[in-house]
Amino acid sequence: MKDPGSQVRAGRLRLLGEWCARHFITVIVLWLLALGGLYGLNTAFGGTYSDNFSLPGTQSDDGARVLGRHVPGAGGIGAQVVLYDARRPLTGVQSQVDRAVGSLRTLPHVLSVTSPLPSTPAAPPTGALSPDGRTGYIGIQFNANPTSFGGSYLHGVDAAVQPLRAAGVQVEYGGLLGELARPRPTDLTSEIIGFGVAVIVLLAGFGSIIAAAIPLVTALIGVIVGVSCLGLIAAATTFASVSPTLATMIGLGVGIDYALFLITRHRQRLMDGADPVAAAGRAVATSGRAVIVSGCTVIVALAGLYVSQVSFIGKLGVAAAVTVVTAVAGAITLVPALLGLAGRRIDRYWVRRPVAEGDPAPAPAPKGVERGERKKRTGRTEPADGAVHDGWHRYAQRVERRPWWFLLAGLVAVGVLAIPLFSIRLGHIDDGADPTSFTDRRAYDLISAGFGPGANGPFILVVDQSAVPAADRPALASRIERALTDVPGAASITPLQPTADGQLLTGTAIPSGAPQSAGTTTLFHHLKDDALPGAVSGTGAKTYVTGTTAAMEDFLDLITARLPLIIGVVVALAFVIILIVFRGLLVALKAAVLNLLSIAASYGVVVAVFQWGWGGPSLGISGTVPIESYVPMMMFAIVFGLSMDYEVFLLARVQESWLRTHESKGSVALGLEITARVISCAALIMVSVFAAFILSDNIVVKMLGLGLAVSVLIDATIVRLLLVPAVMTLLGGSAWWLPGWLDRILPQVNREGEEATPCRRSASDGRPGAGVQGPPH
Known part of the structure; x- marks a missing residue:
C-alpha cells in the first residue's frame, strides 16, 4: 500500500525543485533582491543587541525595586568610570573630577552620579577612593542597561570625562558601560577561516570546483538574509549581544551541510545519466525532505530553551533558529536553482576525479551508456555485484564482524572525555577574563589593584x-x-x-x-x-x-535549577521525532542515549580547557574561568538538534536497505558505507566553522565555538562511526520493532519523499521489525 498524502507532498517537493532548476534566473534574482533589501533595511532600521539580565521575581530584582522606591537614583543599573593618576592623589584634580561628575549627571538615562572624592575635607570617606588616593571610581546609575543605548551614547560620556584625560588622569569604563565601549565584534576573521577550511574539505572530498562553491554561496546568502531578519526583529525586542554571532555560527554550519546533502544526491543522479532538472527535482524530493526534517528538529530543540522561562535564554534560541530557517529555505530553492544554472557543467572544473554519493545498488545505466562509459563518468569501478566498494566498505565490514569491540572503544573514548564534567562549576565570567585591549578589563585591573578584586562585584x-x-x-x-x-x-x-x-x-x-x-x-x-x-x-x-553581581548569581541559580528540565524536554523531543520518522522504538532510544553520551564528552572538553586551564592561554584566555551559566543549556539544545542531521542521514540509508532486505547487519554496514564520506566531510566543515569562532575576543563565543566544534566532531566520529553502527548491529531486527498500537497513533511522516512508500505490517505478525514499514507486497 502507498501513502497518497506522502506521495502528494513528495510530488510537490519534486515539482518545487524542478521549477527552481528550470527557472533558475528568477529564483536567483529573487534571492539577491531579498539579500540586498533585507540587508539595507537592517542597516537603516535594525536594532541593537545588549545583555539584559533582568529577572523579575528574583530577590535581587525585588531588592533593586525596593531600593529604587525609597532612595531616588539608587535603583536602576550601575556602572563605573574608573580613574587612576600615577603622579598624584586624585584630590589634586578635584575640580576636574567635579566637572566630570556634573557633566555625567546631565546625560540621558542617568539616575544618579556619585563622586569618589568627599564634598568637603570634613566629610566622611565615600568608599570609592583607594587608600593611597590614586585610584577612584565615579558610580553611575542608569535607568536601563547601558549596552542598549548604542555606541553614539559614548560620545557624551567621553566629552564629560575629557577634562580628566586632559589633566593626565587615566580614565576607563567599567561594568556594563565598559561593555558598551568594546569594539563592535564582526568575527569576520572567523568567518573567513571557516569558509577557507570548508573550501578545502569540499574540494578534497568531492573534487568538483563548482560543486564545492554552491554550498558556500548558498550558506553565505542564507546567513546574511537570516542575520538581517534578526536585526529587524531586534528593533522590536532585546536580544543578547552574542545573538548575531551565534546565528552566524549555526547558519553557516547547517547551511553548508544542507546544501551538501542535496548536491551529493543530485550529482549522483547526473552521473547515472539523469537530466539536470529532473536530478535537481529528485534531490529536493529525497534529500530535501531530510533537510526539512533535520531543520525542523533543530528549530524544535532550540524552541525547547523557552522551558527555562528566561526570555534571555529563549531569545538566544530564536536567534539561532532564524538562520536555520533561511538555511532550509536556501537549500530547497536556491540550491536547485544554482544546480539548474550549472547543468551538466557542474563537474567540468575539478581538482581530482569527481565522486558522488555511491548508491549501493546503482540504477541501470541509461540506454546507450555502457559499463566503461559509466566508469568514465563516475570515476569508480563497479564490482560484479554492482556495489561500489571502497575503504568505507571494508571499515563497515569490520564493524559488522566485531560490533562489541567497536562499542567498547567508543564508550571508553566518550567516558575518558567526559571525566572533567564531574567537576564542572557554572558561573558568570567577569571582566578579568577579557583582553587587556578592552576598557572594562583595564578598569577591572585598576579596581583590583586599588581596592581588591572583590570591589569589582560588590x-x-x-x-x-x-x-x-x-x-x-x-x-x-x-x-x-x-x-x-x-x-x-x-x-x-x-x-x-x-x-x-x-x-x-x-x-x-x-x-x-x-x-x-x-x-x-x-x-x-x-x-x-x-x-x-x-x-x-x-x-x-x-x-x-x-546589585549586578547578585543578579548574576540569581541568574545562575535559576539556570542551574531548570537545566535538568530543559535536558529532559529536548531529549524527549528528539526521541519522539526519531520515533515518528523511523518508527523503531529502540532506534529512537538509542539516538537519545548516544546523544547524551556525546554531549557529556563535549562538556568534559570545555571544562578541561576553560575551567581547568588546559590549553586556555593558547586560546587567549587569561587564567581559568567558570563555565558560563547558560552555555551548557545552549550547547545541549543546539547539539541535540544538529546531531539529528547526521542521525537522519545515516539511519535513512540503513532503513532503506532494511526495508528491501530485512538483513540487519548488512543494512547497517551498507548505510555506513554510503554515508560515511559525506557525513565526515559535512562534519569537518561544521567543525571548522565553529572552531574558527575560538578566535573571537568574547570568552562566551570562544566557549560556544569550542564546545560546538568538539560536539560535532565527537558526534560524527565516535558516535556515528563507532557507537551507532555497533549498537544497530547488535540490536539487529529488533531495532525497528514498534508496538502495533503505537504505530497506529503516531503520525505518518514520509522521511525522504520516496516515490513508493512500502506498506506496513502490524506488530502481530511476529517477524523481526514487525510494526515498521516493510517491503512492497
Whole structure:
C-alpha cells in the first residue's frame, strides 16, 4: 500500500525543485533582491543587541525595586568610570573630577552620579577612593542597561570625562558601560577561516570546483538574509549581544551541510545519466525532505530553551533558529536553482576525479551508456555485484564482524572525555577574563589593584524595616551588625545605614575574591539565605542582596535549577521525532542515549580547557574561568538538534536497505558505507566553522565555538562511526520493532519523499521489525 498524502507532498517537493532548476534566473534574482533589501533595511532600521539580565521575581530584582522606591537614583543599573593618576592623589584634580561628575549627571538615562572624592575635607570617606588616593571610581546609575543605548551614547560620556584625560588622569569604563565601549565584534576573521577550511574539505572530498562553491554561496546568502531578519526583529525586542554571532555560527554550519546533502544526491543522479532538472527535482524530493526534517528538529530543540522561562535564554534560541530557517529555505530553492544554472557543467572544473554519493545498488545505466562509459563518468569501478566498494566498505565490514569491540572503544573514548564534567562549576565570567585591549578589563585591573578584586562585584545589602516598629529598629540594627561581623569570604561589610525616610537599612559587602570566584558565590548564598534572614528572624523585616553581581548569581541559580528540565524536554523531543520518522522504538532510544553520551564528552572538553586551564592561554584566555551559566543549556539544545542531521542521514540509508532486505547487519554496514564520506566531510566543515569562532575576543563565543566544534566532531566520529553502527548491529531486527498500537497513533511522516512508500505490517505478525514499514507486497 502507498501513502497518497506522502506521495502528494513528495510530488510537490519534486515539482518545487524542478521549477527552481528550470527557472533558475528568477529564483536567483529573487534571492539577491531579498539579500540586498533585507540587508539595507537592517542597516537603516535594525536594532541593537545588549545583555539584559533582568529577572523579575528574583530577590535581587525585588531588592533593586525596593531600593529604587525609597532612595531616588539608587535603583536602576550601575556602572563605573574608573580613574587612576600615577603622579598624584586624585584630590589634586578635584575640580576636574567635579566637572566630570556634573557633566555625567546631565546625560540621558542617568539616575544618579556619585563622586569618589568627599564634598568637603570634613566629610566622611565615600568608599570609592583607594587608600593611597590614586585610584577612584565615579558610580553611575542608569535607568536601563547601558549596552542598549548604542555606541553614539559614548560620545557624551567621553566629552564629560575629557577634562580628566586632559589633566593626565587615566580614565576607563567599567561594568556594563565598559561593555558598551568594546569594539563592535564582526568575527569576520572567523568567518573567513571557516569558509577557507570548508573550501578545502569540499574540494578534497568531492573534487568538483563548482560543486564545492554552491554550498558556500548558498550558506553565505542564507546567513546574511537570516542575520538581517534578526536585526529587524531586534528593533522590536532585546536580544543578547552574542545573538548575531551565534546565528552566524549555526547558519553557516547547517547551511553548508544542507546544501551538501542535496548536491551529493543530485550529482549522483547526473552521473547515472539523469537530466539536470529532473536530478535537481529528485534531490529536493529525497534529500530535501531530510533537510526539512533535520531543520525542523533543530528549530524544535532550540524552541525547547523557552522551558527555562528566561526570555534571555529563549531569545538566544530564536536567534539561532532564524538562520536555520533561511538555511532550509536556501537549500530547497536556491540550491536547485544554482544546480539548474550549472547543468551538466557542474563537474567540468575539478581538482581530482569527481565522486558522488555511491548508491549501493546503482540504477541501470541509461540506454546507450555502457559499463566503461559509466566508469568514465563516475570515476569508480563497479564490482560484479554492482556495489561500489571502497575503504568505507571494508571499515563497515569490520564493524559488522566485531560490533562489541567497536562499542567498547567508543564508550571508553566518550567516558575518558567526559571525566572533567564531574567537576564542572557554572558561573558568570567577569571582566578579568577579557583582553587587556578592552576598557572594562583595564578598569577591572585598576579596581583590583586599588581596592581588591572583590570591589569589582560588590553586593548591596537591603533590609526593609517598614513593618518593624520604630522603637525596635535600633535593636534590629544591632542584631544585623553582629550577624555581619567577620563573615567568611567577605573582605569588608559596611555598617548598614538607614535611608532618609528611615524605612530601609542599606550597606555594601565586598567579597574577598573576584566576582567569578566560587568564594563569591558562597558569600552570596550565605548572606542571602543565612546571615541576613537569621538576623531579622521574627521581626517582620525583609532582606535582599542586590546589585549586578547578585543578579548574576540569581541568574545562575535559576539556570542551574531548570537545566535538568530543559535536558529532559529536548531529549524527549528528539526521541519522539526519531520515533515518528523511523518508527523503531529502540532506534529512537538509542539516538537519545548516544546523544547524551556525546554531549557529556563535549562538556568534559570545555571544562578541561576553560575551567581547568588546559590549553586556555593558547586560546587567549587569561587564567581559568567558570563555565558560563547558560552555555551548557545552549550547547545541549543546539547539539541535540544538529546531531539529528547526521542521525537522519545515516539511519535513512540503513532503513532503506532494511526495508528491501530485512538483513540487519548488512543494512547497517551498507548505510555506513554510503554515508560515511559525506557525513565526515559535512562534519569537518561544521567543525571548522565553529572552531574558527575560538578566535573571537568574547570568552562566551570562544566557549560556544569550542564546545560546538568538539560536539560535532565527537558526534560524527565516535558516535556515528563507532557507537551507532555497533549498537544497530547488535540490536539487529529488533531495532525497528514498534508496538502495533503505537504505530497506529503516531503520525505518518514520509522521511525522504520516496516515490513508493512500502506498506506496513502490524506488530502481530511476529517477524523481526514487525510494526515498521516493510517491503512492497
